[in-house]
Amino acid sequence: MDLEKMPSDSPASPSQEMPPADVFLDARGLNCPLPVLKARKKLLGMRAGEILEVAATDPVAAIDMPHFCAESGHEFLGKRQDGPVTYFRIARGAVRQTEDEGKEEKA
Secondary structure: OOHHHOOOOOOOOOOOOOOOOOEEEEEOOOOOOHHHHHHHHHHHOOOOOOEEEEEEOOOOHHHHHHHHHHHHOOEEEEEEEEOOEEEEEEEOOOEEEOOOOOOEEEO
């Protein structure tokens, strides 16, 4: 499902709804790069396939979240707008941390 194409003022039909998020992150009021950094930290504590929903008010997050997912091996499921808040859905990818640098690496 592509949440980005859903108008924010029209309710989703049951067939369009995504499964509920396993974890919610409230990043409202935080500016770049904090929404992505906090999402990264939350995702590190999640299992592969679990879904994170991030609420953010920073307009730059609309660019940063998909880029972060592409670079770190997570699946960007989409976004929806509700007034000033954008909600992002991310599925935790199968990534592991390298021991030497603490960086995420695609498994």
